Amino acid sequence: MRHPVRGILALIAGAVSLTAGAWGQDRTAIICARAVAPDGTLSDLGAVVIAGGKVERLAKADEIKEQAGLKIVRHEGAVICPGLIDLCSAIGEFQNNLERAKAVDPSVSAIDAVDPGDPALGRALRAGITAVMITPQPSNVISGVAATVRTWTAGPRVDALRTDGPLVFALGTSVFSTDREPTSRPGALVLLRGALAAARDGKGAARVAQVLAGKLDAIVICEATEDVDGALRTFGEFKLAPHIVHTADAVELAPDLAERGPSRPATIVGPYTFTSSPRTLEGAGALERAGADVAFTGGTPLGEAAGLRVTAALAVRYGMDAAAARRGLTVGAARVAGVEGRVGSLKPGMDADIVVFSGDPLRLESRVIEVYVNGVRVYTAPPPVGQDESGGSYE
Amino acid sequence: MSNATVRTCGMWVAGFGALVAIAGRADALQTEQPARLVIRVGTLHIGDGRVVQNAVVVIENGKITAAGEGSTVPAGAGLIDLPEGSVTPGLIDACAQIETRDLAVTRRRSPGGPGASEPQRREAGQPSALALFFEGTHAEGSDDEDGCVCSGVAACALANTHENLGPGQICPVCGFPAAPGSPLARGLVSGVAGGWSETEASSEVVPHTRVIDSLSLRSRDFDRLVRSGVTTVFVTPDSAAVIGPQGAIVRTAGPVRDRLISDHGAVEATFGSDAYSVGMGNSPPFGRFVSIRTRRPNTRMGVAWVFRKAFYDAQRWKEGLPVGGADAPPPEALPVLQQIREGKLGLRVQARTQPDILTAIRLCGEFGVGFTLVEGTEAYECLAELKLRAIPVIFGPIYDEADPSPRLYSGETDKSRLSTLRDLIEAGVPTALTAQDLRDEDGLARQVMYAVRAGVPLEKAVQAVTQTPAKMLGIDDQVGTIEAGKRADLVVWTGKAFDATSRLVVVISGGQVVVDARERAAAK
Numbered sequence: 030m031r032h033p034v035r036g037i038l039a040l041i042a043g044a045v046s047l048t049a050g051a052w053g054q055d056r057t058a059i060i061c062a063r064a065v066a067p068d069g070t071l072s073d074l075g076a077v078v079i080a081g082g083k084v085e086r087l088a089k090a091d092e093i094k095e096q097a098g099l100k101i102v103r104h105e106g107a108v109i110c111p112g113l114i115d116l117c118s119a120i121g122e123f124q125n126n127l128e129r130a131k132a133v134d135p136s137v138s139a140i141d142a143v144d145p146g147d148p149a150l151g152r153a154l155r156a157g158i159t160a161v162m163i164t165p166q167p168s169n170v171i172s173g174v175a176a177t178v179r180t181w182t183a184g185p186r187v188d189a190l191r192t193d194g195p196l197v198f199a200l201g202t203s204v205f206s207t208d209r210e211p212t213s214r215p216g217a218l219v220l221l222r223g224a225l226a227a228a229r230d231g232k233g234a235a236r237v238a239q240v241l242a243g244k245l246d247a248i249v250i251c252e253a254t255e256d257v258d259g260a261l262r263t264f265g266e267f268k269l270a271p272h273i274v275h276t277a278d279a280v281e282l283a284p285d286l287a288e289r290g291p292s293r294p295a296t297i298v299g300p301y302t303f304t305s306s307p308r309t310l311e312g313a314g315a316l317e318r319a320g321a322d323v324a325f326t327g328g329t330p331l332g333e334a335a336g337l338r339v340t341a342a343l344a345v346r347y348g349m350d351a352a353a354a355r356r357g358l359t360v361g362a363a364r365v366a367g368v369e370g371r372v373g374s375l376k377p378g379m380d381a382d383i384v385v386f387s388g389d390p391l392r393l394e395s396r397v398i399e400v401y402v403n404g405v406r407v408y409t410a411p412p413p414v415g416q417d418e419s420g421g422s423y424e
Numbered sequence: 425m426s427n428a429t430v431r432t433c434g435m436w437v438a439g440f441g442a443l444v445a446i447a448g449r450a451d452a453l454q455t456e457q458p459a460r461l462v463i464r465v466g467t468l469h470i471g472d473g474r475v476v477q478n479a480v481v482v483i484e485n486g487k488i489t490a491a492g493e494g495s496t497v498p499a500g501a502g503l504i505d506l507p508e509g510s511v512t513p514g515l516i517d518a519c520a521q522i523e524t525r526d527l528a529v530t531r532r533r534s535p536g537g538p539g540a541s542e543p544q545r546r547e548a549g550q551p552s553a554l555a556l557f558f559e560g561t562h563a564e565g566s567d568d569e570d571g572c573v574c575s576g577v578a579a580c581a582l583a584n585t586h587e588n589l590g591p592g593q594i595c596p597v598c599g600f601p602a603a604p605g606s607p608l609a610r611g612l613v614s615g616v617a618g619g620w621s622e623t624e625a626s627s628e629v630v631p632h633t634r635v636i637d638s639l640s641l642r643s644r645d646f647d648r649l650v651r652s653g654v655t656t657v658f659v660t661p662d663s664a665a666v667i668g669p670q671g672a673i674v675r676t677a678g679p680v681r682d683r684l685i686s687d688h689g690a691v692e693a694t695f696g697s698d699a700y701s702v703g704m705g706n707s708p709p710f711g712r713f714v715s716i717r718t719r720r721p722n723t724r725m726g727v728a729w730v731f732r733k734a735f736y737d738a739q740r741w742k743e744g745l746p747v748g749g750a751d752a753p754p755p756e757a758l759p760v761l762q763q764i765r766e767g768k769l770g771l772r773v774q775a776r777t778q779p780d781i782l783t784a785i786r787l788c789g790e791f792g793v794g795f796t797l798v799e800g801t802e803a804y805e806c807l808a809e810l811k812l813r814a815i816p817v818i819f820g821p822i823y824d825e826a827d828p829s830p831r832l833y834s835g836e837t838d839k840s841r842l843s844t845l846r847d848l849i850e851a852g853v854p855t856a857l858t859a860q861d862l863r864d865e866d867g868l869a870r871q872v873m874y875a876v877r878a879g880v881p882l883e884k885a886v887q888a889v890t891q892t893p894a895k896m897l898g899i900d901d902q903v904g905t906i907e908a909g910k911r912a913d914l915v916v917w918t919g920k921a922f923d924a925t926s927r928l929v930v931v932i933s934g935g936q937v938v939v940d941a942r943e944r945a946a947a948k
Contacts (some may be wrong), residue, residue: 209626215633215669216624219756255640262636281642285681 056080057100057404058093061107061385067360067374069352071389077109079381082403086377102406104398110355110390111375112159112382112400114177114362115337116297117250117274117326120161121147121178121187127166128173132209132217133224135236137173139163140192145182149330154180155408156334157384157397158327160190162366167199167250170211170220174236175248177366179382181402188402190368194245196236198271200260201252218259225267240269246367247271248297254278261285261294270294272365274326276301279312287319295365296321299340300328307347313357314348323353324361342391351391358390380404460484460501461935463914467510468492469921471890471905473883481511483912486935491906504930504942510921512886513906514655514913514933515868518818518893519772519798519858522659523645621664621703628699628720629734629753631760631769633669635661636687641680645863650676652867653915655933656685656903658893660798660860663694663774664703666721666730667753667761670769673897677933685899690770691760692798695780697834699727728783735791738762765793772818776801776836785809796896799860801837804844807851816896819845820858821866822874842878849884856893857885872922882922911935918945 057079064087066072074087078099095101119126122142128134143163153161160179165172174196179188204217211217227233228241239245249260249271257275264271274297275282286293298313317323325344327337341354353361363373372382381404388395400408461483468479468491480497482490497503622638624630639659649657655676661669671689675682699721700706706720721727730751737747738761747758763769773784773795781797785806788795797803797817803810810817822842831837841847848855857875859868868889875885894904902911912935919926931939 210624212625213622213633214638215622215635216626216630218637219624219633223756253640254642255638258641259637278642284679288681 055098055100056085057102059109059383059385059399059401060090060093060101060103061109062090062105063108064375065108065110065355065359065390067356067376069354069356069360071108071355075107075109077375077381077383079383079401079404082381082405084375084377084379084381084383087375102399104385106387107398108386108389108395109375110157110384110386111359111363111373111379112384112402113157113337113358113390114366114368114373115153115158115161115327115329115334116324116362116365117164117175117248118153118161118329119166120149120153120163120180120330121145122163123147123149123330126164127168129168129206129209132169132204132206132211133171133220133234134169134173135171135196135224135234137165138176138192139165139173139197140176140178140187140189143176143178143187145185145187147330149334150180150182153329153334154400154402155397155410156337157386157390157400158329158334158337159382159384159400159402160363160366160368160372161329162362164197164248164250166203167197167201168203170199170204170217171224171234171237172197172199174245175366177368179402181400181407190371191366194367195272195365196240196245196247198247198249198260199251200249200256203252214255214259218263221260221263222266225263225269229267240271241267248274248365250274252277254281257282258285272297274298276312277309280308280315282312283315283319286316286321290320293319293321295324295361297324297326297365298344299326300332300336301340301343302332302336303339303343305343310343310347313344313354314350317349317353322356322361322364323349324357324365325354338390339393342393345391351389354391460498461504461912461932461937462497462501463504463506463511463916463930464495464497465506465509465511465916467921468906469510469512469883469886469890470907471513471886473887473891475883479511481906481914483914483932483935486912488906488908488910488912488914490908504916506916506918506929508919509929510917510919510926511906512653512915512917512921513890513904514915514931515653515889516656516658516856516893516897516904517649517654517858517860517868517889518658518856518896519660519820519860520649520654520657521662521861522639522643522657523861621662623661623664623668623703625664625703627754627757628666628730628751629757629761630665630669631667631691631764632754632756634672634687635659635669635689636672636684639672639674641674641683646674646676646683648863649867650931650933651928651939652864652869653928653931654868655913655915655931656894656897656899658689658897660772661692662702663692663696663698666694666699666727667734667757668692668694670760671772673899675933677931677938678936682934688769689897690772690796691764692772692774693731693784693795695727695731695773695775695784696724696777696836698774701834724780724783728787731787732790734761735765735793738765739791765791767794771795772798774798776831776834777839778802778805780836781806782809785813785815789813798858800844800848801840802844803853804841804847807847807853810848810853811851816854816856817848818856818858818893818896819848820871821860821862822857822871822878823866842874845875845885845888846879849880849888854892854896855888856896857888858893869922869928873924876922886921 059077061075063071063073063075073089075090076088076093078085121144125142128137158180160177162175162177164175174194176189177191200217205212211220224233224237228237240247251257251260257273270292272295276298279298296316301310313323325340327340341358345351345354360373363369371380381401383401385399386395387398397410399406463481468476476493480494624633659672659674670691672687673685673689706722721730734753737752738758740747741758742762764771771793775781775784776799797815800817800819803817857871859871872885872889876882891904894900903913912932914932916930917926918929927945929941929945
């Protein structure tokens with residue numbers, strides 16, 4: 030173990046899982062005041078019953094009665110939330126995800142670069158991020174497939190939720206090079222169009238062919254609005270509408286996306302910081318009002334892990350609907366990563382990857398109290414400074 | 425009926441009334457611009473050389489439905505009434521270079537709320553670049569709290585800080601040791617692509633690429649163009665490649681999604697020093713033996729060789745023969761080159777000096793390729809050849825002093841003449857006028873004024889920025905003249921069109937008023 034805190038976490042988890050295993054059918058009820066519902070609103074179904082690592086049912090706090098085999102954990106005034114999901118992260122693969130051999134390189138996989146001992150995984154977990162979609166660096170027109178992994182690692186293994194997608198495309202100056210093509214936006218789009226056309230004609234890479242057949246999802250990381258235009262135009266020629274990652278001038282995309290109707294792609298924005306320009310920060314709200322599903326990237330591991338929640342909070346501060354922002358942190362992100370069948374929402378049958386916040390996760394004074402993965406408590410936050418065990422407060 | 429029920433009903437009625445009021449207001453907003461618009465002016469320039477006095481132009485549903493002599497205004501129509509004024513077709517620049525990355529210092533102000541529109545945002549103003557720079561508030565590429573986006577590199581070019589740099593000294597603003605003549609400084613002096621190229625540089629022959637792919641239709645350059653009366657442009661690639669990308673024909677105003685007319689415009693080739701000096705130039709990177717710049721032309725001989733080899737290889741490809749060699753064009757380029765030879769895709773050649781113009785004529789003649797000459801600074805030396813081979817010319821810009829742009833450093837503009845456009849038109853060569861990258865005080869409207877000053881009859885000069893370019897772009901069935909059935913792209917002037925004392929007050933694109941400076945003009 031490289032990090033002492035992770036060692037402690039592993040011990041707690043090991044102990045809890047042993048206990049759970051011994052009792053077999055044991056259930057746990059986490060009772061909070063409210064819950065982040067799948068539609069992003071704060072509902073009063075604040076009690077979540079977990080069995081066998083899955084969410085069994087949701088209930089109001091006072092509906093849970095003590096009974097044999099039911100362990101009750103109570104957090105007064107807290108908000109229970111699906112584990113947050115950070116998109117386009119480089120956690121675990123930082124500085125190891127830049128493969129520049131070919132500008133069109135769909136065969137590589139981000140999962141092959143992941144280091145399960147990366148301390149950034151633990152930092153993310155303690156900030157309430159239970160899963161990250163890690164992507165190859167967007168330095169190629171086709172950079173390879175992303176993977177979605179849990180930030181909780183059992184020993185030396187990464188717990189991957191998905192290893193085969195989405196396929197990551199990129200446009201903008203980051204794909205240009207001086208020693209291989211492309212060197213320009215038109216050149217990049219020639220390569221993109223060529224790769225899609227070759228796959229259509231049965232001569233291209235298998236993964237690109239899967240994208241064309243609708244069997245593999247795709248995201249396009251776009252540096253500028255003209256890259257978004259180019260992506261939507263080029264993919265549109267092949268009747269595809271991949272998810273778009275664009276932050277800086279996202280506000281300019283809103284009118285176009287509004288006109289596109291239901292076929293509009295989901296968009297991923299971020300990271301937002303307190304020094305981002307207001308115009309940039311208005312992007313998420315503008316896209317959301319245009320009808321697009323908006324999810325976030327928090328900039329991990331370069332930024333601090335709390336950056337994901339800061340990004341969503343700033344999006345709300347600059348006009349985004351709060352429920353839409355909570356969706357963007359949870360179920361919306363799960364949809365982009367293609368893992369919404371397992372995590373991202375508090376619904377019966379979903380994996381019990383859960384965070385207990387002291388309040389609304391969009392409020393920055395809310396803090397993480399506990400984190401559960403597969404129904405197992407893997408992190409308990411120490412009481413905040415100034416607040417002792419007896420329940421005293423800052424005042 | 426109980427009191428409570430009455431109250432409830434009353435609330436419903438009030439609520440319904442409010443709804444009706446809101447709906448009525450929404451309708452009013454939608455019909456803010458009347459369905460029928462009439463322009464009544466002293467002079468109508470049709471665009472094909474004809475002029476009508478005391479004319480009206482009627483616009484319905486984005487099209488011109490009537491244009492000619494008259495003064496009757498149909499009831500219920502919006503009226504733009506300028507008895508002293510004149511109207512011309514929306515100007516067409518057949519060779520506009522668009523600044524995709526806006527290098528000039530511009531202010532992007534955050535809107536007051538979600539309702540603020542993009543035009544309102546842009547109306548926030550663009551203070552003098554130099555003023556902002558000398559306030560000392562902006563570092564390179566900063567994007568600061570109040571939303572001011574500033575490129576220090578552009579600022580150094582604007583402030584001419586490189587003028588005083590000794591050999592080896594570093595510019596305090598941009599951090600580059602660039603002498604004024606370096607590609608970087610060169611490109612940035614005018615704020616247009618020159619040091620920076622958007623053209624694919626992995627080959628000198630890239631006719632399969634398209635300029636639309638590097639173009640932002642939201643570029644503020646389009647706003648500048650529309651403010652100076654330009655409603656349609658052919659967006660030309662920069663001149664970094666010997667056989668460059670395909671251009672695009674776009675509108676400068678209206679909803680972004682409706683602006684593109686054609687993304688498969690003519691291919692632009694370059695003869696002259698631009699082909700090996702624009703962009704990062706063709707020198708291989710220091711310390712590397714092989715790069716994508718290995719075996720690239722460094723002279724006019726090399727440029728001509730690449731051009732000839734490309735069309736030769738296209739011929740071989742057509743005949744099913746193998747195409748090879750280190751300087752063979754990319755495989756995707758070959759069918760496009762063949763399309764050019766078959767006349768299915770247009771070719772333009774940018775050439776400034778007499779030798780370059782003659783080389784273009786000779787090489788295109790070898791392969792039987794027709795072309796349009798672009799820029800043609802010394803075209804007055806080649807009038808007979810141009811006329812003999814019926815080569816159309818997109819001439820410009822006209823400048824009466826040393827041109828303050830990358831062209832100056834090419835050394836190819838030394839022999840420019842104010843009278844070249846007049847000579848071309850008098851010789852009967854079909855000639856359009858372009859301002860290329862120049863805007864505002866040197867923009868297309870000012871180019872027409874220069875032309876008139878140098879002896880081009882006003883109607884011929886108007887034609888060179890309206891009907892002639894529309895024909896060259898193959899869109900003269902839609903725009904270029906003020907005739908019934910054409911798209912309503914119009915420019916209204918306070919007085920005589922293109923007169924130094926007239927102001928451009930209204931610009932109409934597709935029947936919509938996109939620039940309206942009537943109040944400001946009246947206040948003056």
